[in-house]
Amino acid sequence: MLFGSVLPLIVALACAPLMQGVITRTKSVIAGRMGQPLMQPYHDLWKLLHKGAVYSHTTSWIFRTGPMVSLASLLLALALVPFGGFPALSAFSGDFILLAYLMALGRFFIVLAALDTGSSFEGMGASREVTFSALAEPALFLSLAALARQTGRISISPLLTAVSWSVWAHAAPMLGLTLAALIIVFLAENARIPVDDPTTHLELTMIHEVMVLDHGGPDFAMIQYGAALKMWLFATIIVAVAVPWHSGNRWIDTAVGLAGMLILAIATGVIESSMARLRLLRVPQLLLVAIVLASLAVAL
Amino acid sequence: MTTLVASLLFFGAGAVASVIFARRQRWLRLFGAGGVILGSVCGLVPAVRVAMGAPPQSLRMAWDVPYGSLYLRLDALSAFFLVPIFLICALAALYGTEYLEAYRERKSLAPAWFFLNVLAASMAVVVLANNAVLFLMAWETMSLSSFFLVTFENEKKSTRRAGWTYLVASHIGTTFLLVLFVLLGKANGSLDFDRFGPASGAGAFFVLALAGFGTKAGFVPLHVWLPEAHPAAPSHVSAIMSAVMIKTGIYGLLRILTFLGPMQAWWGWTLCAIGLSSGVLGVLLALAQHDLKRLLAYHSVENIGIIALGIGVGIVGVSLGEPFVAVAGFAGAMLHVLNHAMFKALLFLDAGNIAHTTHTREIDRLGGLLARMPATGATFLVGAAAISGLPPLNGFISEFLIYMASFKGAVSSGAFGSVPMLATLSGLALIGGLALACFTKAFGIVFLGQPRSERAEHAREAGLAMLAPGFVLAAGCVLVGLFGASVVRAMAPLISNVTHLQSSLIGFDLAGAANSVERVAQFGALLIAMAALLALARTKVLARRRVSTATTWDCGYASPSPRMQYTASSFAQPLTTSFRMLLQTREVLTGMEETFPRRAEFHSHTDDPYQRYLFQPLFQSINRATAFLRPLQQGGVQLYVLYIVVTLLAVMLWEIA
Amino acid sequence: MSQLINSVLVLLVLTGFMLLSSSRLAACIHVVAFQGVLLGLLAILMQHGELTVTGVLLPLSTALVKGFLLPWLLFRAMREADTVREVEPLISYNLSIIAGSAVLVFALWLGQRLRLPSQPPSSLLVPAALFMSFVGMLVIVSRRKAVTQALGYLALENGVYAFGAAVALRLPVLVELGILLDVFVGVFVMGIAIFHISREFEHIDTDKFAASTDRPR
Known part of the structure; x- marks a missing residue:
């Protein structure tokens, strides 16, 4: 039983970077390129872990603490979400509030680490990050409230388990709207197109990447791994709502869940290939739309 | 006694x-x-x-x-x-x-x-x-x-x-x-x-209590x-x-509530609306400030808003007959009273340390203070994280309770009854996000990077008498964050005092809420342990490697100066533009007329919209309307005595007639 | 069935928001066209029981006129008038969305309050219809161009159509045709007007019309 509840955590820790690999591969296939190997994110992490470190003169202990606190909070947040047929390691009423705020804690420290360098590029990225996440937060909470109202649970693991095909059968519009809002939040929080372009090469246009410009070596590995975990975390919630497969056999459910994650990664790649990034001034509007979608879902 | x-x-x-x-x-x-x-x-x-x-x-x-x-x-x-x-x-x-x-x-x-x-x-x-x-x-x-x-x-x-x-x-x-x-x-x-x-x-x-104590x-x-x-x-x-001191207003409101008999739903709705507008407007105005202490003062408006949200949700819970919503709402509000007292005092004292040594409160003139004032910086960081409602600190615990109350209320009430609950939880989420933006700005610009002025360059750490209170309060923030559950459990008599609910109900629901708080605290402790573990791993890994220092990535520009750093105003600019409708920030840009402008200036200033568009016109019109009374004010004592006598006589005559 | 109707209604509400938040004129016209098609679909879905020939043909013609003919006219007018492709709103897009949400809340509240002679097949129908008309009015008052005014008028009329569907499950054929004709003539006239205005004044900003009155200069 203990193994059962640890399994989702192990799967997440092992597969999270793969999701980024799949997205990148999808994009290169659509663009007609070979693309980097699927396992490239793992190679990157491995390489970074074996490097030394270079710190800026201006930085203080905040800069070194940032990546650790952010990774630690994401690791703990993972213990709160279920995967496939397996419930979360820990569940209690109101745990999704903790989940959201653990991610906020990680963001707080990454932003401070960025400001610690004194670079105006990083200040710019930090400023954008806090702006967009402040607007994404209400959308996330309203989506969760919509799901909670539908299922009557206020803990994320039972809540996601309670979503089933029969809920879809009698509340499809509401779930659809929630899903749409969650996907916008997913794209915004994980620095994907149309909010942020993870592959852009101009500092002035970046959000997440420019914040971590000065990190290197093991610190940067922690940040990259944390980003992968964060994406995995949001993706599990979306997949659990979109593909509520509860066959009774946990292994089948887990396989379906993994397939769902794969599809979501491919879908993200398709979205990234088919869209341009929004102008930064228009991003708040997109997040506002997510808030409207989520509140419409609650109202239904 | x-x-x-x-x-x-x-x-x-x-x-x-x-x-x-x-x-x-x-x-x-x-x-x-x-x-x-x-x-x-x-x-x-x-x-x-x-x-x-x-x-x-x-x-x-x-x-x-x-x-x-x-x-x-x-x-x-x-x-x-x-x-x-x-x-x-x-x-x-x-x-x-x-x-x-x-x-x-x-x-x-x-x-x-x-x-x-x-x-x-x-x-x-x-x-x-x-x-x-x-x-x-x-x-x-x-x-x-x-x-x-x-x-x-x-x-x-x-x-x-x-x-x-x-x-x-x-x-x-x-x-x-x-x-x-x-x-x-x-x-x-x-x-x-x-x-x-x-x-x-x-x-x-x-309504009278709301206006007076509000x-x-x-x-x-x-x-x-x-x-x-x-x-x-x-x-x-x-x-x-x-x-x-501002909490005595909350105290008065709660005390009056104990006299008024059964609570009505519209009181709760009103308080939720007030809390929402105070919270959002408070944090937005804080974000637009350039003065550190003024920023903190606006955050008091925001936190009072959060407390009002908690009380409002609690009242709606009582009127709906949802004991858990009532108990968690009031418990969250009360705990926030205590928590806000701790972290706000901490932040103001630290702001005092800064003003004491640099003689300025202008955020954009500071910077790099963490290296010069390590103790002040560390305690300010604790306060900033706590006021942003981040785990494992105390601010999160109280906001968590209010969130729980509103989620529970949203789940268990009908379409109409859930409106204040949904407004509360989405409002809290927005306030939380904006507070995080505001305090990353405050801490980041004041303490991190390089000093932006001579004064900040020569800042020195305060003495023990000015640091010790900060340490005590920072420790308090951490302790309430980790042991908040026992504080919550002790609130039963208090909540029964205010809500007049059955004490068995209160006990049960309070235990439920405290249980969640306890789990949160466990996660907080785990978080600290996990971060420590990662820190250990990192030092182990880096021990055998080359660790060097260099300049910050400057995109090839050879001589960046501290003045080129991002400022507080620029950091907050995306948010202040997004909400310019509410803030009415005035921006003045001069000197950009010529093709090759020599010297340009940019000022931005955010007035309090209520001060500017409500109270100033109001008081001015009162002033105009009562201008005819001016001649009464002549300055001679004799005349004032005469007024008193006339008034007394008038009152006496009125009483007799 | 009610799930399908609900989904269509939600989509209709979303098109309202898209109309408010879109910055491209072409996108707005597409949105309104999509609304027309959705309305046709809605009318078909609402006929519980057997499908009659008129019961299918009428909604179909609605969808055709609203979804293809009128948009085509508007596109033509836009091309002829050679307008800029931006919407040029008087209030910002964010504010438009917020106003839209406020209107939605109002419509939901009003929909609960309104007493109707017959029970509509979905509780969302009346609020959605009201919302669409309100959005139409919002677009008319908050946008600068004549084309957007025509669009707002169309959206408003779409709301009226949906409301009609909610009140009486089956309108007399004649009435329905009459409404359709009205709208057609309305948009046609507007199209011609836009064309001529642009030829005379070389712009179609309605807020500049004030300059064409006989006010002493």
Whole structure:
């Protein structure tokens, strides 16, 4: 039983970077390129872990603490979400509030680490990050409230388990709207197109990447791994709502869940290939739309 | 009760001694601060005991004031407010011993110590009073003593202006309270609080209390005095005012709620609406500020908003018959009262440390202070994380409870009833996100990067008396974050006092809420452990590698200067533009006309929209409308005596006829 | 069935928001066209029981006129008038969305309050219809161009159509045709007007019309 509840955590820790690999591969296939190997994110992490470190003169202990606190909070947040047929390691009423705020804690420290360098590029990225996440937060909470109202649970693991095909059968519009809002939040929080372009090469246009410009070596590995975990975390919630497969056999459910994650990664790649990034001034509007979608879902 | 009386006597003695030793600096400091500290420590003992569940105590003495009685009562509600009052007063007094030294050459410190003692005593009496006359007298003493503390630096024009605004605002508030208590007394036949009972017209009483106490608490739009007065005061006084004095407004509101009988849903709706607007507007205005203490003052408006949201959700919960919503809402609000007292005092004291050494509060002139003031920086970081509601600190626990209440309420009520709940939870989420933006800005620009001015360059760490209170408060933030569950469990008598729910229901639901809080605390402890583990791993990994230093990535530009760093204004700019509709920030850009402009200037300034568009026009029109009365004001004493005589005669004639 | 109707209604509400938040004129016209098609679909879905020939043909013609003919006219007018492709709103897009949400809340509240002669097949029908008309009005008052005014008018009429569907499950054929004709003539006239205005004044900003009155200069 203990193994059962640890399994989702192990799967997440092992597969999270793969999701980024799949997205990148999808994009290169659509663009007609070979693309980097699927396992490239793992190679990157491995390489970074074996490097030394270079710190800026201006930085203080905040800069070194940032990546650790952010990774630690994401690791703990993972213990709160279920995967496939397996419930979360820990569940209690109101745990999704903790989940959201653990991610906020990680963001707080990454932003401070960025400001610690004194670079105006990083200040710019930090400023954008806090702006967009402040607007994404209400959308996330309203989506969760919509799901909670539908299922009557206020803990994320039972809540996601309670979503089933029969809920879809009698509340499809509401779930659809929630899903749409969650996907916008997913794209915004994980620095994907149309909010942020993870592959852009101009500092002035970046959000997440420019914040971590000065990190290197093991610190940067922690940040990259944390980003992968964060994406995995949001993706599990979306997949659990979109593909509520509860066959009774946990292994089948887990396989379906993994397939769902794969599809979501491919879908993200398709979205990234088919869209341009929004102008930064228009991003708040997109997040506002997510808030409207989520509140419409609650109202239904 | 005797210890409490002793504590009040200490305050009195401190005040008297401040007058006696007005010219002897050392004695003045000893007795002035000693009175506050001894009185507070002495009062803390019974306050903590009653707050943790000991039976209420009361004391009644004869008093020659019509309708008044010297009637003090310490119950769970008073005790819960008394604990932060005493705690913060003691720490602020300790802080003041060093902070005020800077003014020693320029002016007498006796008023500062005298009024500090009076303020501490009057705040204690406000929450202890069990008679309306006594309450109002203490209330007025509190307002006046804090007014004199605000205008301590009265040689500055801005300070005099702030004091004036504060005086006017608090008296308008008191007028509402006067009406409220007169009406309550008339309806119940006595001015003792324990004789007050459910009366008809409870709604009107609620509105009066909201206006009167809301002015003190700083509910939008009655908050306009707050961002003026709090920054103008010396930092330890700002800490007291922001952390505990405005909470007496919350106390008054809750106390009135206990008299009014069954709670009605629209009270809760109103409080949720007020809380939402205070919270969002407070944090947005804070974000737009350039002055560190003004930023903190606006955050008090925001946090009062959060408390109002909690109370509002609690009231809606009571009226819906949802005990969990009620219990968690009130528990969250009450815990936030305590938490906000701790982190806001901490932040104001740290802001004082900065102002003390750099002589500026302008955020954009600071920077790089963490290296120069490590202890101040570390405690400020704790406070910033706590006020942003981040785990594992105390701010998260109280917001968590309010979130839980609103989620539970949203799940278990119908489409219409869930509106305030959904508004609360989405509002809290927005406030949380914006607060995070604001405090990454405050901490990041002030403490990180490179110094942006000469003054910041030469900043030095404050002394022990100014640092110790910060350490205590930071430790308090962490401790409540990790052991909040026991505080929540101890709130049962308090909540039953306010909500009149069955105590078995309260016990059950409080245990449920405390259970979740306990789990959160476990996660907090785990988080600390996990971060420590990662830190250990990192040092192990890096031990065998080359670790070097270099300049920050400058995109190829060879000589970046500290002035090229991102500033607070630029950091907040995306958010202030997104919400420009609410903020009405004025931006002035000059000197960009020519093809090759030589010197350009950019200013941005955000006024308080309510001040600018509501109160200023309002007071100006009152001024115009009453201009014809000016001739009455001639300045001669004889004339004023004449007015008094005429008034007395008129009243007498009216009474006879 | 009610799930399908609900989904269509939600989509209709979303098109309202898209109309408010879109910055491209072409996108707005597409949105309104999509609304027309959705309305046709809605009318078909609402006929519980057997499908009659008129019961299918009428909604179909609605969808055709609203979804293809009118948009085509508008596109033509836009091309002829050679307008800028931006919407040029008087209030910002964010504010438009917020106003839209406020209107939605109002419509939901009003929909609960309104007493109707017959029970509509979905509780969302009346609020959605009201919302669409309100959005139409919002677009008319908050946008600068004549084309957007025509679009707002169309959206408003779409709301009226949906409301009609909610009140009486089966309108007399004649009435329905009459409404359709009305709209057609309305948009046609507007199209011609836009064309001529642009030829005379070389712009179609309605807020500049004030300059063409006889006010003394």
